Amino acid sequence: MRNVWVIARREYNQYFSTPVSYAVAFAMLLIVGLIFALTFFGAYQSAFQGGGLGGSSPAPDIKGIAGTFTFMLVLSIPALTMRLISDENRMGTLELLLTAPVQDWELIVGKWLGGLLFLFTVLAVTLIYPVILNIYETTDPNLQWQVLSLIILSIALVAMFWNLVIGKRMEALIILLGIWVVAIVAGILLYYLIIPGIDWGLTCSSYLGLILVSAAFLGLGVGISSLFSNQVAAFFVTLGVFIFFWWMFGFISQFAQGSASDIFTYLDMGAHFNNNLNGGIINLSDIVYYLSLTALGLFSGTVAVESRRWS
Amino acid sequence: MIRVENLTKDYGSRRAISNLNFEAEQGEVVGFLGPNGAGKTTTMRILTGYMPPTDGTATVAGYDVVNESLEVRRRVGYVPETVPLYTDMTAVDYLEFMADLRHIPNSKDRAHDTLKMVGLENRAESYIGSLSKGMRQRVGLAQALIHQPEVLILDEPTIGLDPAQVVEVRNVIKDIGKQRTVLLSTHILSEAQQICDRVLIINKGKIVAEDTPENLQARLTGSERVALMVRGEMDELPKILSKIKGVQHVEPRPDGSVEFQFAPGQDVRPEVARTVIKSGYDLLEMRPVGMSLEEIFLELTREDKPARRKDRGER
Numbered sequence A: 001m002r003n004v005w006v007i008a009r010r011e012y013n014q015y016f017s018t019p020v021s022y023a024v025a026f027a028m029l030l031i032v033g034l035i036f037a038l039t040f041f042g043a044y045q046s047a048f049q050g051g052g053l054g055g056s057s058p059a060p061d062i063k064g065i066a067g068t069f070t071f072m073l074v075l076s077i078p079a080l081t082m083r084l085i086s087d088e089n090r091m092g093t094l095e096l097l098l099t100a101p102v103q104d105w106e107l108i109v110g111k112w113l114g115g116l117l118f119l120f121t122v123l124a125v126t127l128i129y130p131v132i133l134n135i136y137e138t139t140d141p142n143l144q145w146q147v148l149s150l151i152i153l154s155i156a157l158v159a160m161f162w163n164l165v166i167g168k169r170m171e172a173l174i175i176l177l178g179i180w181v182v183a184i185v186a187g188i189l190l191y192y193l194i195i196p197g198i199d200w201g202l203t204c205s206s207y208l209g210l211i212l213v214s215a216a217f218l219g220l221g222v223g224i225s226s227l228f229s230n231q232v233a234a235f236f237v238t239l240g241v242f243i244f245f246w247w248m249f250g251f252i253s254q255f256a257q258g259s260a261s262d263i264f265t266y267l268d269m270g271a272h273f274n275n276n277l278n279g280g281i282i283n284l285s286d287i288v289y290y291l292s293l294t295a296l297g298l299f300s301g302t303v304a305v306e307s308r309r310w311s
Numbered sequence B: 001m002i003r004v005e006n007l008t009k010d011y012g013s014r015r016a017i018s019n020l021n022f023e024a025e026q027g028e029v030v031g032f033l034g035p036n037g038a039g040k041t042t043t044m045r046i047l048t049g050y051m052p053p054t055d056g057t058a059t060v061a062g063y064d065v066v067n068e069s070l071e072v073r074r075r076v077g078y079v080p081e082t083v084p085l086y087t088d089m090t091a092v093d094y095l096e097f098m099a100d101l102r103h104i105p106n107s108k109d110r111a112h113d114t115l116k117m118v119g120l121e122n123r124a125e126s127y128i129g130s131l132s133k134g135m136r137q138r139v140g141l142a143q144a145l146i147h148q149p150e151v152l153i154l155d156e157p158t159i160g161l162d163p164a165q166v167v168e169v170r171n172v173i174k175d176i177g178k179q180r181t182v183l184l185s186t187h188i189l190s191e192a193q194q195i196c197d198r199v200l201i202i203n204k205g206k207i208v209a210e211d212t213p214e215n216l217q218a219r220l221t222g223s224e225r226v227a228l229m230v231r232g233e234m235d236e237l238p239k240i241l242s243k244i245k246g247v248q249h250v251e252p253r254p255d256g257s258v259e260f261q262f263a264p265g266q267d268v269r270p271e272v273a274r275t276v277i278k279s280g281y282d283l284l285e286m287r288p289v290g291m292s293l294e295e296i297f298l299e300l301t302r303e304d305k306p307a308r309r310k311d312r313g314e315r
Helices: A002-015 A019-049 A063-081 A086-091 A093-099 A104-125 A128-137 A143-166 A169-193 A200-225 A231-255 A258-267 A269-279 A284-309 B040-047 B069-075 B091-101 B107-117 B133-145 B163-179 B189-195 B213-220 B237-243 B269-278 B293-301 B308-314
Strands: B002-011 B014-024 B029-033 B055-060 B076-079 B151-155 B181-186 B198-203 B206-211 B224-231 B248-252 B258-262 B282-288
Touching (some): A002 B091, A019 A063, A063 A104, A063 A269, A086 A231, A093 A104, A093 B076, A143 A169, A169 A200, B040 B151, B076 B133, B091 B107, B091 B133, B107 B133, B133 B151, B163 B181, B181 B189, B198 B213, B237 B269
Parallel strands (some): B029 B198
Antiparallel strands (some): B224 B282
């Protein structure tokens, strides 16, 4: 288990020394930020025309941001996972890892965890959106208190990125985990103390969904990366598989009949997120679905690495 | 420490090594010599648990390389031929990472100590990508030494180094070889001669000779060879020499000297010297020519074995 952490830590550091991950994070945050700004602006314009906040217009929530984020995950996770194993294979460093006392599954899980931590970092930045929404949504006099929470969150985010840039990655990771804990606790507290705000239960459910989707995509990505020694091949195969899981299965299920339709509906990765988790419904079956996809990816990655040892 | 029995490895239908048998004890530096594609890297990869053999067994430090692979890997330090490294890490970060994978306490200190051992302490914070080939080679060696392994396996450890670095790395290896087992492959034969206690010559997946460098030399050289350098008319010299009793195989060498052989125990050199001077030549030099490891190597790894004389004539 300790090796998993050693490998994950190195992989996490690695993301901050390659331009690909900065480009991916930049694109994700830019698009998500733009969508947030536009929907936010639109919601308030219509609320103003409709005679004030809380009127006939629906309250803005985090669903739009989370939906956009999953769309970005489909497109960007292949770029994050493509080099994980394939590059080690190409550079020959896989030979070093496989001749060190590291079990094959530890290598695969470590790589996956490193990617997940990187996505946590990107996801932590988006936590600022529910806080902003909450401030504008609430009519409560405790506004200063909320502005304060926004400022604290901003400072924490800046501190995290500063530590990342100057290379204190462990400190950054600790701040990141702190942000998550504080966000969850603050979310629950806000929901019970300051009403009306945005629905923090829904927000937590959406973020849980995002984490599960990220984990599943990363698991599949690592598995596919371990089959190739060429990054570009790994990228396109991963992208193809993701598109199938996210859109095509749902599309097929509409044309399939009877139990075949049920199977494709269950396989549809997008449906589990859009219909349930991003709507505040936490079903055990959805969680099991994403966790089993993750396990499938990690297992096939382990087998692919192990197959090098077969005679 | 290393025990290999009937080791065989097939890549598809091609047999890379067949029925390899050898042993290496503690405190021994064993050289693995052979032309490209002879099976050196394959053997090393099997011994380090990277790939399994098709047939036969190999044990390292008492553990089977297939069934107790993890135990073997804990006890082996390995530098692959290409010296794979993470070019976007600093030398010390990289060594710390490898030390952490081996659960070494105070990995940062150990990383610095090991860098000092290979003479790179002043480049600890440099990115590996910015280091020269020789320095990278030494980082690779440091990686293999960081856990103070019982067995060190080095695939072509001095390739691409400048002469000063070659000497340094050889000294490091010699030092380590005093207490631990070192198996190194090379095709630089003088290197094997200098640092190895024992040499295995491998060709086409088979061991063709195994002995100390000195014994190999003695075994393959049936007679003593002497090179003679004189000033004067060279054309007549071979004829004159041939007439001396006991002198055999006289032939000119490309550097202008003349080489001859005599059977061990019948030293004809005083007679040759007298004859040369009597015939009006100035004797400049007379020195023994040992059969170099290069020649032994060629001799052993050549496919068809023509007469020795022809081989020397080609030289």
